[in-house]
Amino acid sequence: QVQLQESGPGQLKPSQTLSLTCTVSGVSISSGGYYWNWIRQHPGKGLEWIGYIYYSGNTYYNPSLKSRVTFSVDSSKNQFSLKLSSVTAADTALYYCARGNIVATHPDGFDIWGQGTMVTVSS
Amino acid sequence: DIVMTQSPRSLPVTPGEPASISCTSSQSLLHNNGYNYLDWYLQKPGQSPQLLIYLGSSRAPGVPGRFSGSGSGTDFTLKISSVEAEDVGVYYCMQTLQTPYSFGQGTKLEIK
Numbered sequence: 001q002v003q004l005q006e007s008g009p010g011q012l013k014p015s016q017t018l019s020l021t022c023t024v025s026g027v028s029i030s031s032g033g034y035y036w037n038w039i040r041q042h043p044g045k046g047l048e049w050i051g052y053i054y055y056s057g058n059t060y061y062n063p064s065l066k067s068r069v070t071f072s073v074d075s076s077k078n079q080f081s082l083k084l085s086s087v088t089a090a091d092t093a094l095y096y097c098a099r100g101n102i103v104a105t106h107p108d109g110f111d112i113w114g115q116g117t118m119v120t121v122s123s
Numbered sequence: 124d125i126v127m128t129q130s131p132r133s134l135p136v137t138p139g140e141p142a143s144i145s146c147t148s149s150q151s152l153l154h155n156n157g158y159n160y161l162d163w164y165l166q167k168p169g170q171s172p173q174l175l176i177y178l179g180s181s182r183a184p185g186v187p188g189r190f191s192g193s194g195s196g197t198d199f200t201l202k203i204s205s206v207e208a209e210d211v212g213v214y215y216c217m218q219t220l221q222t223p224y225s226f227g228q229g230t231k232l233e234i235k
């Protein structure tokens with residue numbers, strides 16, 4: 001059974017760097033046919049796609065966050081990670097990681113999601 | 124960027140009745156490989172989103188047959204043939220044809 005589990009600090013102060021990790025179990029992050037995503041949800045709001053990373057290290061960042069976000073993958077630990085710099089209260093959100101499927105050589109939907117980790121930015 | 128627009132935003136439904144949600148994209152989601160890269164998700168209260176429909180009309184594994192997706196190009200519809208109490212939550216459409224991927228604003232289904 002494939003599972004994703006986010007982990008992170010829970011709370012941090014403005015201007016700090018947020019670091020989150022998604023641990024994948026039940027499938028190798030290096031196996032073909034998948035890509036790995038970060039999505040966030042502000043309290044009471046809709047879903048915002050942050051970006052993706054492939055096991056090869058290929059990344060795409062949503063332009064809305066591109067200047068502050070970095071993804072990485074650690075195949076030896078079967079994990080991928082997010083770093084978001086210079087956080088503000090506007091980054092307070094529930095952060096999800098999710099597996100995306102490649103269909104007909106093109107990225108498609110997210111079939112497995114983590115449970116989400118709440119991040120609060122407050123002084 | 125592709126903008127996704129859902130309607131209605133709120134959908135009260137009597138159990139056993141059908142329900143329909145519309146999703147319109149600002150650009151066609153039809154890839155030159157013939158697939159529409161449009162997915163539907165349901166976020167039940169207090170849970171992570173779950174994939175219901177991918178490629179516009181394919182049901183994800185384990186999704187009940189009362190859910191169906193249709194449409195092509197810029198206009199898509201999610202239908203529930205007979206709503207059950209467990210179907211409450213917020214439904215989102217999402218496109219992955221073009222980066223940045225984008226979600227609709229969500230449609231909240233509630234039971235009357």
